[in-house]
Amino acid sequence: MRTTLLMGALLCVSSTAGAQQIPDSTARRQQRTLDSLSTALAAVNARLDSLAAKPPAPPMAPMAPMAPMAPMAPMRASGAYMNVSFVGLTGFDWSTSKDVGALQVGDHEPHVRGFAIPNAELALDGTVDPYLKAFANVVYKLDSNGETGVELEEMFFLTTSLPGNLQVKGGQFFTEFGRQNVQHPHSWAFADQPLALNRMFGPEGLRSQGLRISWLLPTSFYTEATMAVLNSAGTTTYSFRSEESSAIHGGLPIERAVGGAGDMLYVPRVATSVDLTSTQTLLMGVSGAFGPNNSGSSARTQIFGTDLYWKWKSPTAHQGFPFVAFQSEALVRRYDAAARDGEANPSLTLPSESLRDRGVYAQLLWGIKPMLVAGVRADYANGDHARYPVLDAPEGVNRSRYSTNLTWFPSEYSKFRFQYNYDHRTGIGNDHSLLLQFEFLLGAHAAHKF
Amino acid sequence: MTPLTHLVVAFGALLTTAGAETPRAAKPLIVVATTPDLAALAKAIGGNAVDVKALAKPTEDPHFVDAKPSHIVTLNRADVLIDGGAELELGWLPSLLESARNSKIAAGAPGRISVSQGIHLLDVPTSFDRAKGDVHAMGNPHFMLDPLNVRVIVTQIADRLTKVDPASAALYHANLKWFLGTLDQKLLAWQKELEPFRGAKIVTYHKDFVYLAERFKLEVVETLEPKPGISPSPAHLAQVISRMRSEKVRVILVQPFQSRKTAETVARQTDAVVLDVAQQPGALKNTATYFDLMDSIVHTLATALQEKR
Numbered sequence: 001m002r003t004t005l006l007m008g009a010l011l012c013v014s015s016t017a018g019a020q021q022i023p024d025s026t027a028r029r030q031q032r033t034l035d036s037l038s039t040a041l042a043a044v045n046a047r048l049d050s051l052a053a054k055p056p057a058p059p060m061a062p063m064a065p066m067a068p069m070a071p072m073a074p075m076r077a078s079g080a081y082m083n084v085s086f087v088g089l090t091g092f093d094w095s096t097s098k099d100v101g102a103l104q105v106g107d108h109e110p111h112v113r114g115f116a117i118p119n120a121e122l123a124l125d126g127t128v129d130p131y132l133k134a135f136a137n138v139v140y141k142l143d144s145n146g147e148t149g150v151e152l153e154e155m156f157f158l159t160t161s162l163p164g165n166l167q168v169k170g171g172q173f174f175t176e177f178g179r180q181n182v183q184h185p186h187s188w189a190f191a192d193q194p195l196a197l198n199r200m201f202g203p204e205g206l207r208s209q210g211l212r213i214s215w216l217l218p219t220s221f222y223t224e225a226t227m228a229v230l231n232s233a234g235t236t237t238y239s240f241r242s243e244e245s246s247a248i249h250g251g252l253p254i255e256r257a258v259g260g261a262g263d264m265l266y267v268p269r270v271a272t273s274v275d276l277t278s279t280q281t282l283l284m285g286v287s288g289a290f291g292p293n294n295s296g297s298s299a300r301t302q303i304f305g306t307d308l309y310w311k312w313k314s315p316t317a318h319q320g321f322p323f324v325a326f327q328s329e330a331l332v333r334r335y336d337a338a339a340r341d342g343e344a345n346p347s348l349t350l351p352s353e354s355l356r357d358r359g360v361y362a363q364l365l366w367g368i369k370p371m372l373v374a375g376v377r378a379d380y381a382n383g384d385h386a387r388y389p390v391l392d393a394p395e396g397v398n399r400s401r402y403s404t405n406l407t408w409f410p411s412e413y414s415k416f417r418f419q420y421n422y423d424h425r426t427g428i429g430n431d432h433s434l435l436l437q438f439e440f441l442l443g444a445h446a447a448h449k450f
Numbered sequence: 451m452t453p454l455t456h457l458v459v460a461f462g463a464l465l466t467t468a469g470a471e472t473p474r475a476a477k478p479l480i481v482v483a484t485t486p487d488l489a490a491l492a493k494a495i496g497g498n499a500v501d502v503k504a505l506a507k508p509t510e511d512p513h514f515v516d517a518k519p520s521h522i523v524t525l526n527r528a529d530v531l532i533d534g535g536a537e538l539e540l541g542w543l544p545s546l547l548e549s550a551r552n553s554k555i556a557a558g559a560p561g562r563i564s565v566s567q568g569i570h571l572l573d574v575p576t577s578f579d580r581a582k583g584d585v586h587a588m589g590n591p592h593f594m595l596d597p598l599n600v601r602v603i604v605t606q607i608a609d610r611l612t613k614v615d616p617a618s619a620a621l622y623h624a625n626l627k628w629f630l631g632t633l634d635q636k637l638l639a640w641q642k643e644l645e646p647f648r649g650a651k652i653v654t655y656h657k658d659f660v661y662l663a664e665r666f667k668l669e670v671v672e673t674l675e676p677k678p679g680i681s682p683s684p685a686h687l688a689q690v691i692s693r694m695r696s697e698k699v700r701v702i703l704v705q706p707f708q709s710r711k712t713a714e715t716v717a718r719q720t721d722a723v724v725l726d727v728a729q730q731p732g733a734l735k736n737t738a739t740y741f742d743l744m745d746s747i748v749h750t751l752a753t754a755l756q757e758k759r
Contacts, residue, residue, distance in 0.1 A: 130556075130558075158548065159551075160548075160553065160556065161551070161553035162551070165551060167551050216522070216523075216549070216550075221523065222520055222522055222523045224519075224522075273518070273519035273520065275520045281516070283519060311516070313510075313516060314510075315507055315509050315510060316707045317511055317514065317707060318511050318514075318707040318708055318709065319511055319513070319679070320514035370681055370709075411583070411679060411680055412541075412679060413580060445540070446544075446545075447540065447542055447544040447545040447546075448541055448545065449517055450518050450519060
């Protein structure tokens, strides 16, 4: 080994000495080059010798001495046992409507004029063992009186090595329906959720306890099919067995226990993606959510959705900018309400009826230059009113909204957002709102999804 | 109930029909590299026995690659994944790997080559404080411009390819031998070309040329970014300009994805020249291999330093 390396070094000497036609115009430079050659050679020879002595040894630079105060690298280096992060979202909001809570119905949106802390979340994630990863997300929420509520927003495991391109997720999680439902407020492009999602999934999005199986198809382009089986009760399954379902059908919800597999919530989805060019990507999906609702003992709800995301990113993107991204989702819900007692007047029986709601939004983002994004969004949602006229509930009115915003990231770990909303609600009127947000991130930075 | 039943049945049918995958016979090993520089090394060592694909484009910022779904498919079918490992890909690779569900390239598997293992990293922080910008906890991940690091890396790649695909061991070994021989010769030539400029001062946009500077005895006196990952501010640029003037720094290096305009503004006020260099093979013309790339960087630097002397 040592001899071959020395031979190599000798070869180097002869070949480089022979190659005098270096692109150099001045004789002065050539002279200097020759002078320095022997020095350089000596250095390289010494280096080669040491490499021959212990081949895989790292380069020459001296190892940094291990100081007693050296950092606890395993705690902070990525992927070591557990990543810990904390996201804090603060806001200041003003609207022409005094009842901000009726205008902004999402859980992570302002509900009063003035300051707000719409979201504070502690996120933990890591690899459990060679077979599983796990993720937990604990959310602290301050209501309009400053009272703090705590909720276990997500907590799930994810398999890493199942055969057949399968993957199972289990626990409580935002269900893969459409594009935005799975995203945390930290990843939203606007300060509030699209109206379509509010209408179908309620203030907190569609999430529940259950299992999800996913299959990455062996196609040449990305195609993934997922199926989630979930419990169908609670606020986070708003269109199903939710205690707040009277806002949808105007009747008194019944106690409806789980009788069989048909009383679970099923959420299938197929998503596919192609790279249109080396700088443009298209991602499309269709989703469904099917389960029982509690207007009656055999009443059911079906939700269908399609989603589309297109993104262009510059081939010389710096920090991910510039880019242009378009995102749109359309959802329809068929809520089969059974004959039920009226909520306002229980002596009155409401006839069974099928209520249909529709919602759509489209948004365009422009990443102008590093750390600056401008966005516009149009929102629309409408629906059948239950025949019994209780539905003055603001959740049920036909409404549209136009929003525009500007987001500035001082670094990857903080952001300022300025957003303006123009709202139109049938029968209520028009409103203007200004939403300001500041968000910070402490700790590990989770990898971005597409 | 009917639409639900239909959907469940359709979903089930989809699951059962499309599952069969034909086994491949003596196909080339599928090697995926996160960045084109690693891909170039894998090609040099693997030759015809491997089919190499890079995830990042040569011209884009390797810190911020989109986790495109097509990358999930690429990683799902990979036999070997080569990544830098020192947090360079932290913002996008973990979520891709999570979706790719390929245990052959999981951390610790023979098919996963994280090349920073075995490299002595520079700029390792002694304290963790993001007031200093987006500092990588493990050290500076732009280590490929030191040829001696590449020596370690190609050896590592050859070892692992041999382990995963013993049938082509002779080829990998021969290619490694050729590569190391050429590298030793080239290193000598590069050192010779830059030797006249020992101690020369340069400015870069990001802290991405520190290994080059360390190996070839150049001094990076300032970066246009005030701190890693923080965009240049007027106040900081003013400071850079005054330092460049007082220390007579006449060369600014920018990569294709960094702001040339900012560099030009500074250069105009300091009588400096802006050099277009790239760390990724293929970003600039005639830089397809690691040797071509280094030839180009060294020659561009030497020419400019000579002219601005």
